[in-house]
Amino acid sequence: MTKHITSIDVARRAGVSQSTVSRVFSDKHPAVSAETRQRVLTAAADLGYRPNAIARMMSTRRTHIVGILMANITSPFYPYVLEKFLQRLQALDRQALVFTASAHQDVDALLPLVLQHQVAALIVTSATLSSETADECARSGVPVILFNRYVRGGAASAVCADNVAGGRLAADVLLDTGHRRLAYIAGTPDTSTNTDRERGFADRLAERGDTSWRRAQADYTYETGFAAAHDLLAGSDPPDALFCANDIMALGALDAVRQIGARVPEDVSIIGFDDIPMAGWGAYHLTTIRQEVDAMIAATLDLLHAKLDQPDSPPVLRLIPGSLIVRGSVRGLDRTQESGA
Amino acid sequence: MTKHITSIDVARRAGVSQSTVSRVFSDKHPAVSAETRQRVLTAAADLGYRPNAIARMMSTRRTHIVGILMANITSPFYPYVLEKFLQRLQALDRQALVFTASAHQDVDALLPLVLQHQVAALIVTSATLSSETADECARSGVPVILFNRYVRGGAASAVCADNVAGGRLAADVLLDTGHRRLAYIAGTPDTSTNTDRERGFADRLAERGDTSWRRAQADYTYETGFAAAHDLLAGSDPPDALFCANDIMALGALDAVRQIGARVPEDVSIIGFDDIPMAGWGAYHLTTIRQEVDAMIAATLDLLHAKLDQPDSPPVLRLIPGSLIVRGSVRGLDRTQESGA
DNA sequence: TTGAAAGCGCTACCAA
DNA sequence: TTGGTAGCGCTTTCAA
Numbered sequence: 252m253t254k255h256i257t258s259i260d261v262a263r264r265a266g267v268s269q270s271t272v273s274r275v276f277s278d279k280h281p282a283v284s285a286e287t288r289q290r291v292l293t294a295a296a297d298l299g300y301r302p303n304a305i306a307r308m309m310s311t312r313r314t315h316i317v318g319i320l321m322a323n324i325t326s327p328f329y330p331y332v333l334e335k336f337l338q339r340l341q342a343l344d345r346q347a348l349v350f351t352a353s354a355h356q357d358v359d360a361l362l363p364l365v366l367q368h369q370v371a372a373l374i375v376t377s378a379t380l381s382s383e384t385a386d387e388c389a390r391s392g393v394p395v396i397l398f399n400r401y402v403r404g405g406a407a408s409a410v411c412a413d414n415v416a417g418g419r420l421a422a423d424v425l426l427d428t429g430h431r432r433l434a435y436i437a438g439t440p441d442t443s444t445n446t447d448r449e450r451g452f453a454d455r456l457a458e459r460g461d462t463s464w465r466r467a468q469a470d471y472t473y474e475t476g477f478a479a480a481h482d483l484l485a486g487s488d489p490p491d492a493l494f495c496a497n498d499i500m501a502l503g504a505l506d507a508v509r510q511i512g513a514r515v516p517e518d519v520s521i522i523g524f525d526d527i528p529m530a531g532w533g534a535y536h537l538t539t540i541r542q543e544v545d546a547m548i549a550a551t552l553d554l555l556h557a558k559l560d561q562p563d564s565p566p567v568l569r570l571i572p573g574s575l576i577v578r579g580s581v582r583g584l585d586r587t588q589e590s591g592a
Numbered sequence: 593m594t595k596h597i598t599s600i601d602v603a604r605r606a607g608v609s610q611s612t613v614s615r616v617f618s619d620k621h622p623a624v625s626a627e628t629r630q631r632v633l634t635a636a637a638d639l640g641y642r643p644n645a646i647a648r649m650m651s652t653r654r655t656h657i658v659g660i661l662m663a664n665i666t667s668p669f670y671p672y673v674l675e676k677f678l679q680r681l682q683a684l685d686r687q688a689l690v691f692t693a694s695a696h697q698d699v700d701a702l703l704p705l706v707l708q709h710q711v712a713a714l715i716v717t718s719a720t721l722s723s724e725t726a727d728e729c730a731r732s733g734v735p736v737i738l739f740n741r742y743v744r745g746g747a748a749s750a751v752c753a754d755n756v757a758g759g760r761l762a763a764d765v766l767l768d769t770g771h772r773r774l775a776y777i778a779g780t781p782d783t784s785t786n787t788d789r790e791r792g793f794a795d796r797l798a799e800r801g802d803t804s805w806r807r808a809q810a811d812y813t814y815e816t817g818f819a820a821a822h823d824l825l826a827g828s829d830p831p832d833a834l835f836c837a838n839d840i841m842a843l844g845a846l847d848a849v850r851q852i853g854a855r856v857p858e859d860v861s862i863i864g865f866d867d868i869p870m871a872g873w874g875a876y877h878l879t880t881i882r883q884e885v886d887a888m889i890a891a892t893l894d895l896l897h898a899k900l901d902q903p904d905s906p907p908v909l910r911l912i913p914g915s916l917i918v919r920g921s922v923r924g925l926d927r928t929q930e931s932g933a
Numbered sequence: 934t935t936g937a938a939a940g941c942g943c944t945a946c947c948a949a
Numbered sequence: 950t951t952g953g954t955a956g957c958g959c960t961t962t963c964a965a
Contacts, residue, residue, distance in 0.1 A: 255653075255958090257957095257958055257959085258958065258959070259958080267935080267936085268935065268936045268937075269936090269937095269958090269959085270935075270936060270937075270938095270960085270961085271934090271935060271936075273958090273959060273960060273961085274934095274935090274960090276959095277960075282934055282935080283934070283935085284934060284935090287934080287935080299728075299731075301704060301707055301708050302708060302958085302959080303708065303710060303957090303958055303959070304708040304709045304710065305646060305649045305650050305655070305709070305710050305957090305958080305959090306650055306941095306957070306958035306959040306960090307958080307959055307960075308646045308941095308959090309646050309647055309650045309941050309942070309943090309957085309958075309959070309960095310940080310941055310958075310959040310960045310961080311941085311959085311960060311961090312596075312941060312942095314646070316689075324671050324672075324674060324675040324678075325671050325672050325675055325869075327668065327671075329671070330665050330666050330668075330670070330671035330674075331665075331666050333665060333671075333674075334665040334666055334692055337665075337690060337691065337692040338692055338694065341691065341692070346689055346691075346705075346709065347689065347690055347691075348657075348687055348688065348689055348690075349678060349688050349689075349690045350678065350682065350687075350688075351675055351678040351679055351682070353679065363642060364687075366642055367642050367643060367644065367645040368645045368646070368687065369644060369645065369646050387640075390640075473869070473873060477874070502873065502875075503873075503874075505875070506873060506874030506875050507874070509874065509875070510874055528666075528814070529870065532814060532843065532844075532847060533818070533844075533847030533848070533850065533851055534843075534846070534847050534850070534875035534876065535875065596942090598941095598942055598943085599942065599943070600942080608951080608952085609951065609952045609953075610942090610943085610952090610953095611944085611945085611951075611952060611953075611954090612950090612951065612952075614942090614943065614944060614945090615944090615950095615951090617943095618944075618945095623950050623951080624950070624951085625950060625951090628950080628951080643942085643943080644941090644942055644943070646941090646942080646943090647941070647942035647943040647944090647957095648942080648943055648944075649943090649957095650941085650942075650943070650944095650957050650958070650959090651942075651943040651944040651945085651956080651957055652943085652944060652945090652957085653957060653958095
């Protein structure tokens with residue numbers, strides 16, 4: 252192992268005290284003469300000194316590290332989210348300790364580990380957090396923001412796409428364009444994104460007098476979306492429109508429709524949710540309800556900092572409206588008809 | 593802020609010394625009587641004690657944290673890589689501090705920050721590292737493993753797909769199936785993945801007497817792949833086969849071919865590189881050269897631990913062979929003809 | 934403006 | 950098997 256250079260080495264070389272070296276490298280710049288500072292900086296450069304972030308954390312008992320807890324990174328929606336978070340966090344001079352929860356394993360089990368690392372705050376994405384755990388974080392003084400998830404009555408703030416409104420919008424779009432045999436392809440059960448999208452869709456349909464829509468269960472993957480569409484289309488009196496709880500499943504559904512020799516949108520219309528990059532690709536041209544990811548991320552970081560500045564502020568739920576992105580997978584929709592949700 | 597519970601609080605409550613508490617929570621379990629341990633554990637549970645990982649690092653001067661430096665998370669190949677790394681690292685009881693380098697910003701600039709956090713090791717993915725920086729890491733005793741990149745003559749070990757062999761394989765496949773007007777769609781210049789794939793392709797073509805292949809520059813995105821294919825196909829005497837430096841561009845190329853009314857593979861064959869999930873989707877059925885990601889990740893972690901155990905071991909370059917995945921985008925290839933690269 | 938010294942919460946060594 | 954104690958490298962009073 253290489254000998255580690257510490258502030259003491261620098262102090263010795265610069266002929267100053269260790270405290271002075273520390274002052275020079277503190278973020279705020281208190282009372283150090285320009286000349287001394289220069290001497291210290293030179294000595295540090297000569298030695299290749301780098302302040303030890305761990306020791307600094309130890310001493311200040313504060314961390315710049317934000318924990319990110321994420322399941323499902325591979326779902327095409329989340330890599331983008333993660334990258335954005337990392338970029339924004341880095342710009343704010345914060346580091347990110349990232350954890351993934353495999354679907355089966357409980358997110359709550361990961362929490363002690365995260366907390367041990369004294370993270371300044373925690374962002375939880377695509378993974379549910381029990382309200383006990385949320386409370387525990389609150390007790391340790393670690394602000395938690397849920398991204399695209401929320402706990403009912405929990406102690407955690409959350410930022411979500413307005414999934415209910417999105418579901419309603421999908422219902423309106425499909426009905427307005429004259430579709431009459433609707434079906435919903437559901438995402439993973441017990442996720443708030445899925446239940447909210449379905450609820451919005453179902454409620455709006457009911458309001459407009461359609462109670463005969465069908466439903467197939469899938470779990471947010473391409474393969475299950477494909478299979479669900481297949482099943483739906485196989486029966487007699489197949490649906491003429493499919494609302495899919497996310498884009499990936501919608502893409503699978505689209506391929507399924509084509510595979511059985513039907514056309515999109517002439518024979519069946521498809522509308523997705525998310526607006527992932529692939530939705531715009533030539534082979535698909537998926538009409539979808541877009542989540543305003545950038546706005547959601549910005550809101551999350553706002554909430555985070557608000558909570559950091561004011562630890563006692565109450566939890567907040569922030570809903571970010573989405574919007575309809577019109578491409579080619581819904582019959583009777585013309586590309587000027589985009590609207591907010 | 594909540595009062596923080598320390599090992600001293602636990603010691604007091606359990607009626608033991610602070611050292612004993614520390615022993616109980618050390619990874620290795622030395623010399624603590626079952627009864628004492630139980631008392632300590634109970635007291636800790638009552639108090640909600642959690643060992644402070646920062647203090648532990650400070651004291652041991654070792655970290656379990658691995659830095660991951662990654663650009664391009666959104667390229668569909670990398671989220672999978674990242675998730676796998678996180679999973680494997682977590683299983684090994686290591687945390688991951690993740691940094692992204694936006695393409696423009698120098699990865700080297702991020703390094704001091706990473707090093708300040710006393711990471712035990714560093715994995716660099718999809719981003720080049722100058723050899724100076726690699727040396728600097730070596731000097732600080734931080735093992736660096738490059739994933740899918742290497743620095744010539746550098747001090748860092750690397751794990752790569754065997755891109756040269758993959759390029760050769762693509763050439764053979766296309767020639768063997770009777771294609772005669774070949775073209776290469778290049779990825780981002782100055783990335784070793786691109787240059788190696790191209791070199792393998794070009795060399796093999798030259799060996800077999802084809803020097804008339806064409807080339808279009810793109811940068812690994814769907815859009816540029818689409819545009820490059822468009823250009824290639826627009827001229828007179830358009831190519832009858834396209835080798836794309838990655839799958840995303842191949843998918844773009846495929847959509848471009850269809851858009852101008854040509855058919856894949858009847859009119860033009862396309863072969864990609866990576867085997868991302870979307871390559872298998874119904875709308876594409878892309879024939880491609882697969883990177884054995886799991887093997888690459890395993891090799892990376894092997895190298896990492898080898899280096900950790902034996903800091904003086906020399907840098908290693910490990911090439912992981914890929915294999916041909918036959919789907920429907922190359923004419924004249926029958927699905928039994930898969931082979932190693 | 935600078936230096937001395939007291940921690941931060943833990944590990945690890947040495948004695949008992 | 951346990952307790953005492955000396956750090957780890959830094960920040961942060963408090964004095965000079």
